[in-house]
Amino acid sequence: MTTPNPVMGPVSPLATERLTLRPLGVDQVVVTGGFFGEWQRRNREVTTPHALSWLERDGSVDNLRRVGDHSRPGPHRGMWFSDSDVYKVLEAIGWDLGRAPSPELDRVVTELTEVLRAAQGADGYLNSYVQAGFEERWENLVMSHELYCMGHLIQAGVAHRRSTGRDELIDVARRAADCAVREFGVQQRKDTDGHPVIETALVELYRQTGERAYLDLAVQLVNVRGFGVLEPKGHFDSVYYQDATPVRQQSTVVGHAVRALYLLAGVVDVYLETGEQALLDSALRQWDSMTATKLYLTGAVGSRFDGESFGDHYELPPDLVYGETCATIASIMVAWRLLLATGESRFADAMERALYNLVAASTSTERDAFFYNNPAQRRTARPAAAAHARQQRAEAPGTRPAWFECACCPPNIMRTVASLGGYVATYSGTGIQINQYLPATVAAGTVRLRVDTTYPVDGAVEVAVESTDGTLWTLGLRVPGWCRGARAVVNGVEVLEQPTARGYLEITRAWRPGDVVTYTMPMPLRVTVPHPAVDAVHGMVAIERGPLVYCFESPDQPDAVDLNRVELRLDRPLTERAGVDLLGQPVVVATVPALARDDAGWNRLGWATLGEEPASGWREVELVAIPYYLWANRGPSVMRIFTPVRHPPEDS
């Protein structure tokens, strides 16, 4: 199959020989409906104007305007890296324009690009905070986010260029990148930015332009990090900045979660272009460590409020999780690159878990309100977020705020949703792989497929071949890690192949137009047991169904049930209730037999000596579990995912 390179998508390697799988762009994979199709529609119609309005209200655009227009006096407003919010919104719009044209969004890009062009220095430097004089240029890299902001500008320029073929925004980005190359590359500076993202951005700019200096600088910035080149200021140490251990020696993810994972995405990008195996090895080592010991069931990563950072292995308390939305999005970026590199479907599994759970839960069903950090348990119903107001990032309120003082997450969600088509399918020398199941059309070379499904409501997927060239090729269907008994039927005939070691059910034939594959992933409710070393949920289980993590939320429970005082009965069957409309979404809810506990006998006691514990009373109840992503859409509530089991599995 021949397809364009670069593709209209967020990762498009030039050195394709190291790709086990190759990407397809948002023009080649069009999401046509379903959960994410509807979200993409709202992302354009609701979230984008919402974000643009906030970027004006919170001063982010004005900060840049003032640099180019000295007749507009005023202080810098908001965070010193607020430029990056503008760039991420521009990136989102960029991918969205690839999905479908829009004169209105074109105009937005043109106007904002004008602002950037006016602000940009003659040498390409661009940073509204530094240019306004609040910081010396390149003098405070540990904190200043100068390369970080440039990285997001580059990503926006690349997105816009790939989607529209236009150069206006990427030209601004290139001038900024050239400025960075002169400062860091030519001079071979030994330091770097406290907040990674420039690395992956530069690799992408190299891919888009073919200009080797960008790749070289990305390599340099990956190489210098880890040798204590950033002098920590204030509260955070070198570990926080991923500057304590060189990447090739690193065995696990440490420090600020977003920074660690943006850097890791850059590391895989550098590997893909240079082929340095040590980088891929490190990335896989860190990934394996993270997913086995530092990942929440919801896809949350970064358990600590302190430093927004990864905790120790197995430090995964649901009540005090930080779980920044951006960190999970960064994990999606890493997973996608590792999927392309290795072709192992477990990376697509991780993306699925992150997208349908944490990322979906980070955003209101209306798509105009967001969680910055994402609770995995809520013991008391906290007050709702103030309407139409910005919120500090921490201490997630009872409902999602409209915007944040530090507004990194909402635009990150926007760019992820807008570019989602780019994460759905891949191709290889032998065929096409479907990695995410959603209604879509897939075009690769002469092959055109139509995918129909109500996934994740159920696990039935129909793939119809609309056109093909008559040659033999392989259709790869991801078999999710959670799935047992996946079956495929081609034109009514069952496929007998077993899934491959890489996790795909592969069907090889001389496909013909009109061929229909019916793929079924059984999706019963299942009970999930945590790793035994995760103390915080010891003796507890979670309910899942297909890719969805379920939660218990107070509005759905019988009267007078306190979700802080329930224990599940696994000796009785869970039951499904399908066809439920919840907040306008078709869902399957779960009914779970449980015991409601009455701890009144404990009275004033916080603990008791074994043998003297007060008796607790019990009554039988039926709890109702819903998909986690829907929680906190009906006002403040109590919520939990992992729940104690009355008789632990080992004794049942």
Add this chain to the structure above:
Amino acid sequence: MTTPNPVMGPVSPLATERLTLRPLGVDQVVVTGGFFGEWQRRNREVTTPHALSWLERDGSVDNLRRVGDHSRPGPHRGMWFSDSDVYKVLEAIGWDLGRAPSPELDRVVTELTEVLRAAQGADGYLNSYVQAGFEERWENLVMSHELYCMGHLIQAGVAHRRSTGRDELIDVARRAADCAVREFGVQQRKDTDGHPVIETALVELYRQTGERAYLDLAVQLVNVRGFGVLEPKGHFDSVYYQDATPVRQQSTVVGHAVRALYLLAGVVDVYLETGEQALLDSALRQWDSMTATKLYLTGAVGSRFDGESFGDHYELPPDLVYGETCATIASIMVAWRLLLATGESRFADAMERALYNLVAASTSTERDAFFYNNPAQRRTARPAAAAHARQQRAEAPGTRPAWFECACCPPNIMRTVASLGGYVATYSGTGIQINQYLPATVAAGTVRLRVDTTYPVDGAVEVAVESTDGTLWTLGLRVPGWCRGARAVVNGVEVLEQPTARGYLEITRAWRPGDVVTYTMPMPLRVTVPHPAVDAVHGMVAIERGPLVYCFESPDQPDAVDLNRVELRLDRPLTERAGVDLLGQPVVVATVPALARDDAGWNRLGWATLGEEPASGWREVELVAIPYYLWANRGPSVMRIFTPVRHPPEDS
């Protein structure tokens, strides 16, 4: 019994009619040895010079010097409330001078008082940060800590006056208090300081001076709070500042833990002087809620790093606990006042738990290094604290730092240890109560007792009557909440009385010099079960012995045992090993049968579907538990308190 009033101790109510128990000062109760006697010795010989040296190194004294001596230029160094560190060290020295005179410490007080006198404004105002021009006076109360610093100055002045009878320091404090009375009291301002402590300090100054205006201002500052009088800035809301709910309506402790409990100490102090029952009711309500739902077994309070604040009910994760040392010390201040008000020994129990566990663990055995926040679990051995360096407060390193950027905790420990004699015994119209068991002499009126014990190594206490006046009076011996089967023998004859409802074993007789009471509190190892709603330690237990919480620390365990992968066997007996010398301390260690788990089968999995869990391997091991307060004195280590049980209690 007649004793002086005020006594030479930290709380000395004037309105004694509301006191169920009355305090005895540090001159009346002299700690003569044992755990706290040795600590008091080191507190004077090691910690005090250490602290004084750091107050010079970190600029805290210089900040004040510069205000009075303009020939010493330089910026304000350290936290904007660093004056309070100087005052708390002065308070500690004040109490220490009551314990035993010291010309050297007298000279320190004289010199520092000179610095304060030179800095103090003509109207009594004193705050080095504001006077240096970094803040407008009284204009930023939500943040400025102006009344907070004055509160600690007052406490220092009161301590010094009570201990030495000298007026030099309290005169400075009174002038500052008079300045506050003019600004807040006379003008009846509706706002107050973001950080309480002034309330309890003013009540104590009233007690010391008899000047009603100080009490009135304390009442006013308690009354205005809770009506949103502080406009929150930045990250924290009214709840953080205890300004969301008036104290009389408050049902639980909320917000910043130290602030909440300093305020509560002031509330009880106001009750003790004014008799307003609603204040005592609120204090008891908040206390009961805290101890049942927001208190760690170690005595830690304030689970959250975010805002150093109380969490939700039962939000008590050991791995992410904040547990600031100052918060537990503040809880001791509240408990002592409630003990005096109610005469219920459970408040002395709480002090005992806090002192022997969290406060003791907050300090190195050498008494020259400290934890600011106190881990209750440590999964990996973190790097040791940098030697001879200050540390940011958060992310406790593997060992205790020497000092902190925000150095509130070490001086708080110092003043608590120096004044400890004041918390040991009380008297009432009918007799004397022993609330804490340690080697001491107790003098109340004509009665003089000698207490001998090796507590908490064992539970045997000998109380000898050295002098008495021949009248009938009652000796009250606290029966700790953890104790079963306490027995007292007087001159060889067993006492048959049962403990009172308030928790004392009372012995009434016409005591004669030479009478000896032998009191025995059985102290077997015991297994402690958490409240069933504390999810974080669900299915786990802790080991305790007497007042001591035990922990498992890696240096004591058999080779190759990973404390993150052990489960206790409660079907086999725990055994004690007495007479152990650990770090120069006589301790009883516990040997606990357990299974060491091998999770290798889990490989890359963070969770599994029920029924598909990989098998874990097991081997039998004997774990060793030591008193928690000794942990992290032998280099970086892994540590845990609550530990999973292989067969949960309900099934054993």
